[in-house]
Amino acid sequence: MSPGVVLLVLVPVFCCLLSGNCLPATLRGHGDTILGSERFNHVTNFSTFQLDRSSGVLFLGARDAILAVDTKNLEQQPKEIIWDVPEEKRNSCLAKGKTEEDCRNYIRLLEFLDDGRLYVCGTYAFDPQCAFLEPTSFTLEKNEDGKVKMETGKTKCPFEPSQHYTAVMADGVLYTAATSNFLGTLFDISRAMGPEQERIRTEQSINWLSDPKFVSSAFIKQPADSNPAGDDDKIYFFFTETAKEYDMYTKVKVPRVARVCKSDVGGMKTLQRRWTTFLKAQLVCEDRPSSQRYNVLIDVFTTQHSPGDPSSTLFYGLFTSQWEPEDVSAVCVFSLSDIGKVMDGPFKELKKPYDNWINPDPVPNPRPGQCLNNELKAEGFESSLKLPDKVLTFVRDHPLMENSVTAAPLLVRRGIKYTKLAVKLTGSAEERQAALLHLGTDRGELHQVAVVGLNATLLQEIPLFSPQEPVNNIILHQGAALVGSPLSVARVQTEGCALYRSCEVCARARGLGCVWSSEENTCQSTQENPGPGDIVDNALKKCQTHESRCHPAIRELKVAVGLRILLPCVQLSPRPCSWDHPPHRHTRQHNSDLEVTVSEDSLGTYICTCQEGGPNVRDPTPCRQAAYHLTREDPSAEGWVGPTKGRHVLAVYIISFFMGLIIGVTLFYFVNKRNQGAQRPKASSEKGRELLGSSATPQSPSSASLMSEGFKMTEKRNGTTSTTTTTTLLSNHGNGSHNGNSYSSSLNNSNPSNGLYNCNISGSGLKLSSEILAPDRLDGRTRMGVRPEVREGESGEGDEIDKGLEDGLGEGLDRLEDYNHFPLFRSSAPLAKCEESSI
Template sequence: MAEPAGRRRGPFGLLVLVPLWTALWSSTCWARSGHPRLRLSHKELRDLNRSEVFQGPPGGLDLSTMLLDEAQESLFIGGRNTLFSLSLENVNAQHREIHWPSTATQVDDCLMKGREKSECANYIKVLHQYNGTHLLACGTGAFDPVCAHISLGRWAQDPVFTLQEDLVESGRGRCPFDPHSSCVSTLSRGELFVGLYTDYWENDAALCRLGNRSYTRTERDDRRLLNEPKFVGSVVIPDNDDPDDDKVYYFFTEKALDVESGNHAVYSRIGRVCANDQGGQRMLVNKWSSFIKTRLICSVPGPHGIDTHLDQLEDVFVLKKKDEKTPEIFGLSAQQATYFGATPEGPDHHWTAFQGRVPFPRPGSCASQVNGGQYSSSRQYPDEVLRFVRDHPVMLQAVRPLHHRPVLLRSEGGRRLTQLAVDRVEAQDGHYHVLFIGTDDSVVLKVITIYNADSDTMEEVLLEELHVFKVPVPITEILISTKRQQLYVGSELGVAQVKVHQCDLYGSACADCCLARDPYCAWDGHTCSRYLSVGLSAKRRFRRQDVRHGNAVQQCDGVLMRGQQSHSAEERRVYGVENNSTLLECKPRSPQANAHWLLQRGTDNDEVRVDDRVVKTPHGLLFLRLRRADAGVYLCQTDEHGFIQPLARITLEGSASKLWYKDFLQLIGYSNFQKVEEYCERVWCSERRRRKLKALQPKWKFSPAQERRGGTRGDRPRTPRHALTHPDTP
């Protein structure tokens, strides 16, 4: 390794790069269980006007990449044979598209090489804003990559979206051959930095730069640099005010070389090159002279001091700040079931710590004024420096998460987390990171994490679970527009546009709003609405929000007394039958609340005792065998973060079992007798009783007056065995 042991410098000689890793753990014993404060189905999102879905052509989008352009007010999508331009305001508004298929010659050659017809399309995998009027787009071109420039209008109102056919050129080295191959890229100052497999058979993995300067890449056939990588992300980050010192960071996973034969371990990696690297003059010609990499370690402590590493890096999100030199980097990692088990720290088999003298300039240094200005180009580096860089590409110290643990640790019974976007939100009690996490079944999870420095613990709060697509498919892209407060979520089915918040859905009371703990939302004195840090003093006086603690008792004290909003217990009457089952239905408004049952006896309230006869269920209090002594008034109330509120006051009345047919008729009336299911919902019929009631249904007919009250003669036989008449029948 290039980094000598015991040195105090960071893994790249920097202290500004602080990665935070969000991790998935595949074993439920480690997962922190939790329910969302709000769960919305695809239909509910549409009905509430919170989402729109662009579905594209009938065959599907086969979406490969998305680009959000606030200046053009457009969302650009690269799919199979087609580029789309959608409106950021409404993705379902009139869109524009460019049909860009593979040529007939490309398709024929592709099929001749034994590829499937579906693979021989042009899958657009690289899409960047080239300048103010053009995009750079590259596609697989039926295993013959191509690139082109896309003309845009100078302003968002200009209806220009065309492919410049005279500028179509080879995309080799800029786009992979295989549509299923991983590829990451970033464009900086007209130069494309890309991580990809450059050949047809995916034997040559490389980190490349293409542009105005000379072509630069990693060395071929050197497994010490890249060993069967899967590319995940890339970003350009300036170190300081000197642009010659800008660095390009690559995130990927690769097979480890430093383990015993037969152990197919995979490491998460972060690699770095200097953006201005020209390679060497005699050695490393047109090859990176600044490439170094190290391991990304996100681990969970296990028994006997052995950590389990989450090395399946799925996605990264770079949260930029006003100071571009200090972004926060979030990673989404997974422990695949096939690799489940502890990975103990131990001696390496190929790599050992370098103990000798490190030459100057140090590996990873850029030719810049910040580094002394002795070299104006990497081509001036001494051969000794280039030789050392080539032989020592791996750093000793790994990059670990802030707080040395995952910020989020979840397991959803087989649900896999696939994509990540992060928003930094200002709340009344500080700033919070809101994580939007896509899954493999069309769900977006909206989560915040709260670090407690006193106890050195991390609390995760699952705010919303949004089912953005009708059919469960993996989410492949998530982009966020903080300006518009919208998410743009991509999958093979299309692109969903989703509002990041809809505060009024949490409830109509101050307590509901505070208990939600959503940094976007606050109680404004009348409703749960968007929190704004700047406002009139009159509005600020009534604002209630407590994200860190969710203390509705403190925040909403006195609000209910002022009569602005209140929850009153719903009054209901339920009739039960002795020795039969009966359900007192009461479901908390929030899945995060706990329901408690009290039995009112005069002025006292006694907590209901549960046993093998009386059971608490998520739907209410279930009496498996009702007794006459169970009759009384039951109060259902919820407890959430110490805030108690009544939901229902239910009067339970019972009767002897031998009279239950009579009770049944008295309770629901003859005209509504056909509504067996409604009756059974009220008194929790056993399956046997439900069948018996339904068997009785054909024996009844209805008079005209009864039909007007709800009976339907057409649903009954015309010659019944019995004819009952309602007492009210004239």
Template sequence: GGNWNALCRRISFIKISSSLIFFSPPGLQGCRRFRSSAVNYNAMLLEADRERLYVGARGAVFALNASDISASSALTIEWEASAEQKLQCRLKGKDNKTECFNHIRLLQRFNSTHLYMCGTHAFRPLCAYINEKTFAMSSQPEDGRDKCPYGPTTGYTALIIDQQIYTASQYDFWSFPDIRRNSPSPALKTEDAPTRWLNEADFVGSALVRESSGGSSGDDDKIYFFFTEKSQEQTAAYSHSRVARVARVCKGDRGGHLTLQKRWTSFLKTRLTCSLPEYDFHFNMLRSVFVMQGLTPRDTVFYGIFGLGWKNVKASAVCRFSLPEVQEAFRGPYMENQDSGSDWKEYAGKVPDPRPGTCITDNLRAKGINISTSLPDDVLDFVRRHPLMSQQVQPADRRPLLFRRTTDYTQMAAHTAQGLDQQMYHVLYMGTGLWETLSELFHQSQIPIFLQMSVYIGSPSGVVQLPLSNCGKYTSCYDCVFARDPHCAWNGADCVDVMTRSNRSALIQDIQHGRMGCENSGYDVVRRSRSVRVGDDVLLQCELASNLATPFWTLDGREVQGYDLNSGFRTGTDGLLIIEARQDQSGLYTCHAVENDVRVAVVTYNVTISLDLPPPPPPTQQTRNLFASEPAPSSERPSSDEARPLLLLSPRSMEAIYLSLITVLGALCVVLTVVLAYVGFCLRAGQRGKYSLRAAAAAHPSSRRSGRGRRQHRNSSHMELKTVSSHCNGVCNGAPKLHNGDVQDGGFLQIVPGEGQTPSNNEPPPPAPPLPATPQQTSPECDFPNGLSATLPSVLRRMNGNSYVLLRQSDSENTSPLSHTFSEELNRILEKRKRTQLLPRPDESSV
């Protein structure tokens, strides 16, 4: 809830158009905001035909103008938990600052006149109807324990379809996750015994696909649920404890007659896979999903954001799945578990007829089965024991559309845009964990109105409305065309929004390739100069506007080879580093942005490397005048104004300066005396046993098994140096390395609590650790846990007064999946710097 203007300047989206990726730069224009005294705006319902955006927050519901959410016409319903209910919530041990409130979790249209909402109500869920016309509750709240989760952060998804409420969540303290249809009767849920259909499921989304329309088989509509759950397939092919799933039920399901009574007869689930096999990355955590309805049900596409199951590792992937492939998996073989254990295998026996888990179709109606309660018991018993399918659903492209190693995307929305080539493109908008909800503006069946082409974002402190595109951020033809944004095109002078142009014949856009049409367009090249002393290092910065562009450096027209430490250069996304500059490296350096096989110059540096830098120019008359309050007159004779700086050196001023110096020197003497006294005290205390520095080998667990060791451990009072990294092969700067209590090579040193010990006469003192290598010695490489390696301290270098460590790429081939190459780690660090504002003439900085 800080500075909202600054927030809008920071917002940026990554957008995917079909299989093409482009980025919206930060600082989006046209940012509108809505906020109130409420917090946690995490339920949103957009109705473009009514120009309404309904928002549910903590303790309140709002009706906003969808064209401009910042308008003053917002309507409000206050709905907070009572003081008594909050007290009961606290008595249950819940957090009074976050959980004991009424968090709105469900807000959807129920019929043509009413909305329906549910809230946690301080861990006693309630639901209520809203009269759309008066925007007020039309009745007393009703019990919502079967429709809404108890907590504000429990995984949850809900749909209201033809006045039937479908929800998926964990509904109370002791129940298992469940998929339910709550009203009207009959209410259905998933099965728990003898086979549990859901295993610690965390739901992220659901969607209705009307597969009954346009088909000749009389099929039923289906509701698809997306979630992550604990894996049931404990085999070599399923090595993850949690996996991403898609499940489906038939809309017309009424449960079984005797078997599976009040249970789904059509529930089936299978695994969604999203992986990079070449890196052995398997994204098994589903974070968000968005369903794009096609012209026919077979054209429906599911987009999902996936993450890794590793803690403290940021990575995201976006995969796309087609409905026909999901349907094919549900028609495939089943999995079975005979002994109710964890060893699930593919079922190889006979499958009953009609096929278990299918919806009622014309073929079944011809056999006299018109409703699920008429299905045979052997079919229903098979469904109860075989909810899991063996065939996995692969991405439509067999690999992710997008992979980001250092970012956790958590929410996405999508819509369809038409390019100048008359092709339709899916454009995805993704946000990180800052945003609770990301919603697109219009329904698929409606023609978008460009004044309302917005993306709405719910955050903990308010709602933000952003335009779908911000074409004005692209300042050149190449930037505009490289973006491959269906909303943007180049008109010869500016990058403009296509929707705002009635005459589009002269617009330039190349979505498929992103490189055609700018051959005759000019662009600005920044020109700079650098003077460098021989032996120093200098960084030539190059900021690329496009995140998909790669830098290409030339020296006097020849390519600079900057991928080898011995070349004298090092390249990265932030610029070119000249290492130990030589005079023959002087010349004109040019940084080009290369994208889609097109090379565009961005910045040039005229670098002069000499033995000695030229002395600074003598102070000019203008420089001297900086000390005066008024400009000096044109006369050569000094005026009284010119003499004003000399007045600072009057006897009174000199006396003040001397007194100040004496005071500062006296204070320094006092400080030094205190420091020396403290050091001497520590040294004497160390001799008495109050402080000790022991070798790392003294931390061997066996040394603490004795009673004396245990007593010393309880009375720990000193600091012990201990190695915490074991990634070095050979001696690393002479520092020891631990392995099962023995001294190994290398590793970082960490100060950890230890026990004071006074050596006895019968026990020799522990050996002192070996001294570190001197700078003149050759230090081998030491692998860091993140896959980098450094040579210390011989490569600790100076560059324009700054110090830095020059990193080498590890030669080890047996790196873990968490390891990063040098360029990847450097990119990760430098990409953070791109979000900071650079000065017009920045100084060189260290890498």
């Protein structure tokens, strides 16, 4: 075995130990489970989930495969069906200019049919195809020749894996919103199943759909026993499109909700096989007092106050802003009744492209876009085929409503990009009702936010996946959240007061029916009415800290001059936050957090005050969210925050690793030399020199410069991680939530054959750079003593290792210089680099 092979084995093992990927895939502090790509036989690109709630089986749509996971027994190996693209089909796709990755079969649709089968559709190398899956046997139906029985998936499934798309099954009939051509330039909202003459779609007009990004859809069924008017069932689609009603120099994105009726079969002459009931309205998520509007729709979750009562339907929308330079996320909730009122209101009209939008008059009778009901049927309109042409012409030219569906944000997070939303309602509609929001981030985290009345409270921030894995699916089932990313699946227990393990966090969950028991030192459920007023504030006063929600205790921080720290201040309200701090200081605000460079003048008290308010609140009340007091302390004092704190344990690990590596290499060298001596006892010294490269020079690397780029502190600001020099992150938000700089790591699973070992250590805030073990650094041919040029006002990278760490490692690293003359350190064998990933 060559020395290169020895290091090739040691490096990934060392990375595995540091990153934690050799440990069982369980969440720390929870009895929950994460399934990674190893459990799925390296099947990746999970894009769609479908849960059989009766059996608890979760079906996953992936690339070239369909998986089934038993959520009741996650230890059981998932079932797998391979549904890939034939070689000739893939070659045809490549000939059309598509990439190798795009010319695969990405499963985008999993929907249950009335007979219990799953309807499965995939992109199939830019030629969408659909098949039928039998859940009990977990097999795809096949033809007589043994091949998978397929039918065209056009208008049912997108052509491209990254295209925005949504679909919903309504009484066994599929309704979809997707692209309808190979180029992805045509968009349709269509009834994609049923008799051929009933498969209708939207008109190809920018007034109907203007470059939409489809997000979500919902089927609202009207129960016969509570529907005296005989209203038709409706399907709602949510998307963001380019607005045509605004005359501006830039493209303005607008969130929309569109509605069609289930019994619509198109018109007789006008709008043949087109929707006659297609209407759309603008969704407005805006905080009016601050005039902050969030105009890009990310996700929509549909739920009901009272299960089985469609009139209690709520649509929770996740938004961001087109105009914000940094990440921002907001949640607004819209009711079905408010949408219905807008759909029954005035229409918006544009007669010519250069005219202004005006309200049309008069509106023909019967009302255009109206769903069939008992009244229309009594007038002789039993079907949309019998509607007059003037009605159909009007609805064709006026699909947009004049009024908008407006709501104020329940919460706003800056510096955080939420990607998925799921909501659990607690309490009855008559009593005080709370909502528990489960929010997935683009960095693989799950956040829990309790919304009671006008107040939103962050309860937990749970890191699940690596920062490169955004959350793209959340399903709530039996008190747990099934969370998915493109590479992994996690089951997280999300309900139950026992999850909140401190009095402060339990107090913040008071609106969810939780109360802290000081006798048992646990958080327990209660049916006791929380009473009037600020229930969170009243609950916090009962904790031993004696601090209220808007008067947190001042946190003492002992710091060193020259340190750069980040003081967190979590704000869920759309209103701004401000800091009170010493007058002579060097600070920079990141959203609501404050970065402070510690100096003699910057010591003192820092207080973050945020403006709280909810819907229809013109005068928000100030609420103190965080308070810190910075004092200078000797580095030896307990509680001191400085560059060297927390590094000594890591230094021991590093020294142990290098000493073990040196001993192993030394033993291997002498054994190898002894064997060579036994075989060639009279070998000349000249032949021994041939192992050195022709350009090699006997030059030992400097220990200081060897470590100068080896370690970097990482700083996480509001969910993002960046590399700095001597930054200490204080990520305790003061609300009992999980540490924002929590452990998260992953191997480079997306490309296991690239020969690189991604060693990501964000839990400790340190990263082991690949330059420590890189062959060109161990070879004497490379000078290590040259320090990089340092610009004025910046600190060199050598400053990242503090003097104490250099002294602790100096002796061990100096001993490396003696081994630099060994031929094995100049071996040309390729070594696997432990590459630092930029997160």
